[in-house]
Amino acid sequence: MREPIYKSRRVGPAAAEFDQNCGRVNDFIVMSEGNSNVYLIETPEGGILLNTGMGFEAPVHRHNLAKFSDVPFRYVITTQGHVDHLGGVQYFRDLHPGLTYIAQAGNAEHQAYDARLQTFRSARSAFRFQDEFKEVFKRYAQAGYTQINPQDQPTPDVTFEDRHEFSLGGLDVVLIAVPGAETNDSLVVWLPQHRIVFTGNLFGCPFGHFPNLVTIRGDRYRDALTCAAAAQVVMDLKPELLVYGHHEPVVGAEVIEAELTAYRDAIHHVHDGVVNGMNTGKDLATLQNEISLPAACEVGQGYGKLIWSIRAIWENYAGWFKHESTTELYAVPQREVHADLIELAGGADALIARAQAKSDAGEYEKALHLLDIVLNAEPQNAAARALTITVHETLLESAKTEHVTGNFWLVGWLQNRIKHLKSGTAG
Template identity: 60%
Template sequence: MDFQMRTPIYRSRPVDPTPARFGRCERINDFVVMSEGFSNVYLLETAGASVLVNSGMGMEAPVHHRNLSSHSDAPIGHLIFTQGHVDHVGGTAFFRELYPGLQVIAQSGNLEHQSYENRLAWFRARRAGFAFDDEFAAINREYRDHGYTDFNPQDAPTPDVLFDDRLELNVGGLDVVLIGCPGAETNDSLIVWLPQHRICLTGNLFGCPFGHFPNLSTIRGDRYRDALVCAQAAQTVLDLAPAMILYGHHAPVVGQDVIEAELTAFRDGTLYVHDETVKGMNQGKDVRTLMREISLPPELELGEGYGKVSWGVRSIWEHYSGWFHAESTTELYDIGPRSVDADLVELAGPDQIVDRAGQKLAADHPEEALHLLDIVLGHSPDHADARKLSRQVHQRLLEQSENMWLTRWLKHQLKLLDN
């Protein structure tokens, strides 16, 4: 097909992940049931025991179970993790208790990834709060309205079976091929391939929403992801030529031509940004210049509602070169730029800095205005005019944002400024 004529799929698919809800479940075909959640849970029915793909978060597990049970009462014999994130593994203990002898299968990097997640549990929960606290509060109320008040705890499970590259199973006549793709989303990412039906369950291999530029470094705090590994993961799925992808979020992606076009754009778009960043580094350009200059060509259009090209450029730059940008000797010491806020305010005067920030905003330079306001608010956090103008700047940036993470961050900052 002519890939330049494609209509990018991200335009017609939602971006934001949402938690499991009672009744939000559907039968995909005669043997697959999908329960949507922070990450989708899939039930693969077979002539024997069924296969569960992912378990949701601990608090979601009973909701997923009730949803799936409304479509199928078959016992579950296997649970497969597509990756080790908490929204994929957290409900495992709940399902183990329901189905004694349940065999849990994961890629061999799973234990390392869960260990990494657990080491930073407090930091990550606090860091990601701006994006999810309101959502968790709302879903808690909704669950209580359905009589679900004794929330199931989060599990950090140990898989029963680990594999490196490939594991082939036959479960009740259903061929299930597990293929390791470590590093694309997590160090234990895998795909579930059903060759008899040409269906591929990818989890969040290509990021949270399908059809978007990969989120190579999340602002909630996570390890860098290698752009080359992400591109190779797309090639791995392309080589299978699936007719359907059951994704980690939202509805299935259907049609071999659509899948081929989207994964080709994802692969080539990721490689394009990688190569342009490397070229710019070798030309001696600084990272922020490259963040401004590099964009995807039209034929490789991807959504930027989850990952952003500019963030990807910085991630690639720092993945290769580390945190030292060689812009100032001060980068090598533990005294940051905030340490001289008071000096700048004393020398220039807070009102004068706020006035200049207003001029920057009026000239449509909101980012520069924010730098100036941060100086004043770093010294005098209750400066009324600075807070008022900072709110206007954040509102302007919010109106321009099409990215989930950026939008939620800006809304959080607006709430703090209002309080």
């Protein structure tokens, strides 16, 4: 009987820290954990660096790797073009002249896409990372690291479309493109002599969880079937060690196959449920409430959530128009009539009382709909704000334990929302 691995693994990412969460994976691989893990593969002819962290993390990763290895770096490979993978490339290039940077051919497009929306996405991500990063930088300063290394936007020296192979110091290295499952330049690194695969965050941030088909920080949709196909690519390699983008490796061919099978089948189950529902005329909310995972393909929901991914699949196929209201086709949002609703209700107190009743009955989402009406029209309404805080605190307690691990993004959103509601800066 399979015991889903997500129940025993950590969930959220954390920035690299000096002398913490680093060490040897085996006799020729060193790991330094961070916003995305950095790995050093040692050979007699030099090292291969996999990912480089955010720019500000690069000196920390260098310090941590140097505790275990002093080999010169010959290559750097990024498993995807996200900023937490390639931000330190130039830092390591400066340390190791002649370092060759290899990436999948979609790297330039993805970096351009990220750069285009940097301001927007940084603001959207701040609710989850801003406070934590402030504390990280304090600890860096205490360790004497005050001249923060900048974020790089590197240009690869070598790119490839489908497959790229090379050898270094007797070690065969195979790079296999799996574009679209995480980014358009995603790849896996396969060491066939040792049956070791490095996947980066190909299956989402934490291993063993349903993929984030769209992130609440703001991103383009990921196609569900592409994500499932990526799992099959890795399964077909039959790895005995899967070295992941976050936290410790996954050990054992049987465990890896079982987990990737569950992941693949969970995606197909949800995807097919959405498609069948669309074809039989069911609306999105109905599908979000109906579709669940069977025990055979149970995976966690610590980063992506089923209800979010069901919506992502729906909208990836059908777009934003739900055919529910003509107002969807125009530019006046519902909040523009919230003051009218309060006036028709005879004042905000009636809506707040109804929201309290919904909350008392455990209908917290319905309570928030009513409270949003009040706060959109009267942002400083003390009674509405107090009840909204209470509802958020209740949802937070549930979110922390939901599906064993809790959801990294939902917990962060609720915590941040409570903070701003209490300070009076959120309407």
